[in-house]
Amino acid sequence: EAAVTQSPRSKVAVTGGKVTLSCHQTNNHDYMYWYRQDTGHGLRLIHYSYVADSTEKGDIPDGYKASRPSQENFSLILELASLSQTAVYFCASSDYKNTEVFFGKGTRLTVV
């Protein structure tokens, strides 16, 4: 079964600090995504990647960086965390352009 594993599952970060969220997939998928979920906003795409060592901006990339060092791993980096970045973050993967997307269980990030 397709598997996307996120770590940590929850994190409290200090405003202005650096945060790295990690994602690992064992699906052998080319595409990986980072989404943000806020109450009332659904899922919004932050960054995505279709090949290792390359990332693309999604719909809300400001304040976030992404890194895809290998096909299996995809990280989301908040260089200077802000209160407005408190949210649940989901990593996902798919084998091609928006075929079935498999999501991880999410990381609840609280910035204080």
Added chain:
Amino acid sequence: QQQVRQSPQSLTVWEGETAILNCSYENSAFDYFPWYQQFPGEGPALLISILSVSNKKEDGRFTIFFNKREKKLSLHIADSQPGDSATYFCAASARAGGADRLTFGKGTQLIIQP
């Protein structure tokens, strides 16, 4: 700009009834419409999907009705069960145009009362 809209935001139905979740979109290029189901504490999971060349897709108790002319679709959940209580997201993409991402609606929270 909200390209995919869902209504209602929240819906409560009795067990055994049919729940109807609505979705509309603006981009005429959208041709692929998956619905995702999300339980609390979990990530969304694909439930059922439809391509714009079809006007209906069934999978067990779940049916999508699609109206291309009106840019509307709906998810019908027949014989609703308490286990169907979840948040449902309508999504869309323009596959034929080579789109590389899905656009999600804001979701409908469905509660099935026993």
